[in-house]
Amino acid sequence: MPKDNSYIDTNKKLWDAKTAAHTDSGFYNMEGFLAGDTSLKEIELELLGDIKGKSILHLQCHFGQDSLSLARMGAKVTAVDLSDAAITKARELNQQLGLDVKFICTDLYSLPEILNQKFDIVFSSYGTVVWLPDLPRWANVIAQYLNTNGRFVFADFHPILMMYDDDISTLKYPYFNKGVIEETESGTYADRNANISLKSNTWNHGFADILQSLISAGLSLTIFREFDYSPYACFGNMREVAPGRYQVKGMEGIAPLTYALEARSANRPSRVFSCIFAV
DSSP states (O other): OOSSSHHHHHHHHHHHHHHHHHTTSGGGTHHHHHTTOOOOOHHHHHHHOOOTTOEEEEESOTTSHHHHHHHHTTOEEEEEESOHHHHHHHHHHHHHHTOOOEEEESOGGGGGGTOOOOEEEEEEESSOGGGOSOHHHHHHHHHHHEEEEEEEEEEEEOTTGGGBOTTSOSBOSOSSOOSOEEEEEESBTTBTTSSOEEEEEEOOOOHHHHHHHHHHTTOEEEEEEEESSBSSOOSSSEEEEETTEEEETTOTTTSOOEEEEEEEOSSSOOOOOOEEEEO
């Protein structure tokens, strides 16, 4: 674990810069979003189900498109992100769309110092835990915010994918968390030519770290799914094999690229564990 919280400032500066590049990028399709398109993908929508009237805490929300999409589905949403620039943009979109999402700017670990509330659902998706050094602490934050019958709904890139470089051509990083990965990022997944060259601090987490952290926090794993595609073409060397489904060229259908899970708070009977590999 980090000796101090300097990684927070490093990553905050990076995500402030990324926000400026992302909001106008084709990747985030702001025109379509403002016209009513949802930013949520099939993977997480299937797990979320009918959320009308549900209270949702969205962790690491970036500039809020998914949070606002959840609100459009009838949920009462509170959303959190590290980046001041991202939260400022999210609040602007919230006002522009006439929605009532509550946006909070803080790092995830500090959230309990600011927010004292329970939720029906805690939600997080795609490229989030890689920015967190301490998964047991992450899981405890999630458990703290769930109602007795609450659900944690989570989708992310597969830990195997995180072992590769950005072009998914060379094994570069350990599967197991061997400590901080300090790099200088150039450009961004939404715009590889963006004028960004800033340091980042990330951590790779295997499935044992992720799942055991949730279990140790008192959550019951009820659904676990793996998929051989990504809903985003955010890595190099990817091609669209079906609408909204991307695979690595030359590796189509060979390895999982994403996964999703549902975990429930204690005191609720668990459903049968299911595992699906989608093709």
